Amino acid sequence: MNLSNTDITHAAALPARVPVSCPPWVTAIPARWSGSSSALGSILGIPTEKPSNALGQHPPPVATSKEEQDRLLQGRPDQPQNPKVLRIAIIGAPNAGKSTLCNQLLGRKVFPVSQKVHTTRCKARGVVTHEDTQLIILDTPGLTNPCKAKRHKLEEAMLTDPWDSMKHADLVLVLVDVSDHWTRNSLSKEVLKCLSQFPQIPSVLVLNKVDLLKNKFILLELVTELTEGIVNGKKLEASSAFKDNSSSSARSPVQITQASSPEKGDNTWDNSSDVKASESRLGTEEVQQPKHYGPRDLKNMKGWPFFQEIFMLAALCGEEVDTLKRYLLLQAKPGAWEFHSSVLTSQSPQEICNNIIREKILEYLPLEVPYSVIQVTEMWEEGPSGELLIAQKLLVPRKSHMTMLIGRGGKVISRIVQEAGQDLMNVFLCDVRLRLQVEVKS
Ligand SMILES: Nc1nc2c(ncn2[C@@H]2O[C@H](COP(=O)(O)OP(=O)(O)OP(=O)(O)O)[C@@H](O)[C@H]2O)c(=O)[nH]1
Structure with a gap:
C-alpha cells in the first residue's frame, strides 16, 4: 500500500x-x-x-555526500609533527551501551542506539582528534555466540566484527551494564574468550548505567567479581567505608584510592569510581601478565584479573565520560594519525x-x-x-x-x-x- x-x-x-x-x-x-x-x-x-563536547571541542560535521566523505577518508591526515594515536575497541554484551558511549566520546550521535539488542550490525569507526592525539574508536556489535546468532538470524559480521576490532586495537574497553541483574555479576564467556585471545592488549573495565542503580553498594561487589579482586596487579580489599548512598548520580559515594600508581598524577579512580575499596597491594610482587586461557580455564572464570583501570559512568547522560576520555588521550602512543582531523566517522x-x-x-x-x-x-x-x-x-x-x-x-x-x-x-x-x-x- x-x-x-x-x-x-x-x-x-x-x-x-x-x-x-x-x-x-x-x-x-x-x-x-x-x-x-x-x-x-x-x-x-x-x-x-x-555546541561542544566535554573537552570543549567542536566535533566536525559529517559529510553529506559519499563523494565528499570518500575524499575526506582518502585525504592525507593533517597530523602535527609528533602525532599520537590510540585505537580503542569497545566490546561487551548486547545493549551494554557501547554505541551510547561511542557517541558521547565523539561529542555527536553517529552510531545508532536503541533499547533492543543488536542495534549495531557491523563494526564502525569513530574519530576523536584532540590537539596532537587521535583516538580511533571501534564500535562493535554486541558479543554473541553462533547459537544465538543463528536463532536471531544475525549476519556473519556480527560474530566476526568484535574479534576483528580486537586485532586492530591498542586498548580494549569492556562495557558492563550494571543495571542488568542477569548479566552484571560475571563477564560473558564471549568477552572472556576475546580478552584471553588477545592477552597483550591492555584492557579497561567500564561499568555503565550507574545512574540506574539505587544502591551503589552493589558496585563494590561487582568490581570484586568482575576483576576477580585484582586490578593492575594489585589486590583489592573490599571495605565498607561508604560515605553516602546517593542514587541520583554516577558520582562516587566513596572512592577507590590506588596508592600504587605513582606515575598517574590525576588518578582515574579518584575521579570516576563510585566505590571505595581499601586496597592491599601485592606489594613489590611482579604484576602478573595475562596468559592465554584455554576453554576449561574460562569455564570457571567470572571476571578478568588483568584490567588496568576501572571506570564507572553513565554514558547516557555523559557522566564521567570526560574522565574516561582524558584517560584515553593519555594512553595514546606516538604514531601516525589514520584520518584527517575533519573526519568524525568512517561510515x-x-x-x-x-x-x-x-x-x-x-x-x-x-x-x-x-x-x-x-x-x-x-x-x-x-x-x-x-x-x-x-x-x-x-x-x-x-x-x-x-x-x-x-x-x-x-x-x-x-x-x-x-x-x-x-x-x-x-x-x-x-x-x-x-x-x-x-x-x-x-
Ligand atoms: N539509563 C541509562 N541507559 C543507558 C546508558 N547507556 C546506554 N543506555 C541505554 O541502553 C540502551 C542500549 O544502548 P546502546 O548504546 O544501543 O547499546 P549497545 O551496547 O551499543 O547495543 P548493541 O548494538 O545491541 O550491542 C539504550 O536504550 C540506551 O539509551 C546509561 O548510562 N544509563
Missing part, C-alpha cells in the same frame, strides 16, 4: 529560521515541510546538539542515515518485527537551498507489519520521521527533509 495523500505536516508550528542564538556553525535554514505526493514527510527544527552518510532510521524502527516496533524491515534509499540529493533531501522506502514482509509501522492515523511513522529527521540534522548540521514510504514487499 502506498500512503498517498497522507501527508502529515509536523512543521507547521516549527520556526522557519534559525534563531539568532544558534551556534555559528548552523549554516542552513530549516525549510518548511512542503507536502509530498507520497507517504509521510517531515521537516524539522534546528540542530539541538550541544558513509547513507550508512549513518540508514542506521538512524533503523534505530527508530527498532525503538517503536514490537518484538522481532523491526528486524524484518528492509530499507531502500530512493533519493539522496541536495535541495535548492542546500538542504538534504532523503527519501527511503521501508519494505515489510506482511500487511500487519505495515499497519504497525504506520500506526493509527500515521502516528508511528510520523514519529519515526520526525525523530530521525532531527537526528540527521544534528549529524549533518544542515536542514534535512526526510520522506519515508512503507510498502509490503511483493
